[in-house]
Amino acid sequence: MVPHESVALVVHAPHALARTTAGSPGDELALAIEHRIAAARDRMMDRLREVNRRVEHVRARLDVAQAIRARPLAACGVAVGAGLLAGLIIGGPRRPAPARAPAPAPARGGTLAGQVARQLAASLGGLALGLVRDQVGAWLARAADDRRGDAD
Numbered sequence: 001m002v003p004h005e006s007v008a009l010v011v012h013a014p015h016a017l018a019r020t021t022a023g024s025p026g027d028e029l030a031l032a033i034e035h036r037i038a039a040a041r042d043r044m045m046d047r048l049r050e051v052n053r054r055v056e057h058v059r060a061r062l063d064v065a066q067a068i069r070a071r072p073l074a075a076c077g078v079a080v081g082a083g084l085l086a087g088l089i090i091g092g093p094r095r096p097a098p099a100r101a102p103a104p105a106p107a108r109g110g111t112l113a114g115q116v117a118r119q120l121a122a123s124l125g126g127l128a129l130g131l132v133r134d135q136v137g138a139w140l141a142r143a144a145d146d147r148r149g150d151a152d
Contacts, residue, residue: 072135076128083124090117 060066068075090113 068131072131076131079124079128079131083121083128086120086124087117090114090120
C-alpha cells in the first residue's frame with residue numbers, strides 16, 4: 001500500500017464505516033472505532049505539525065546567509081580570523097631551510113598545504129570584502145534616503 005493511500009484511509013475510513021453500519025446492531029462499535037481513529041488521526045496531525053515546526057526552527061538557525069546579513073561585521077571578523085588561523089597552521093615555515101641541507105626546489109606554487117592555505121585565505125578574504133562592500137553600500141543608501149527625507 002502506498003503511504004498516501006494509507007493516510008487517505010485513516011482520514012476517510014471512519015466516515016465510510018459509520019455510513020455502512022448505520023442502523024445496524026454494531027452502531028456503538030462503529031462509533032467507538034470512528035472516535036478512536038479520529039483521535040489517532042488528531043494525534044498524528046499534532047505530531048506532524050510539531051515535527052514541521054522543529055524542522056523550520058532548525059532550518060532558520062542554520063541559515064548562514066541570514067546570520068551573515070544580521071551581523072556582517074562579525075562575519076567579516078570570523079572570515080579574517082579563520083583565514084589568519086588557516087594561514088598560520090597550514091602555511092608552513094617562513095624561514096628558508098638551513099644552508100647545510102639544500103632543499104629541493106618546490107613545485108610550481110609551493111607545497112600543497114601552502115596552496116590550500118593561500119586559496120582558503122583568498123576565498124575568505126573575498127567573502128569578507130564582499131560583506132564589507134555590501135554593508136557600506138547599505139549604509140550609504142540609508143544615508144541618502146535619510147537626506148532625501150530631511151529635504152522634503
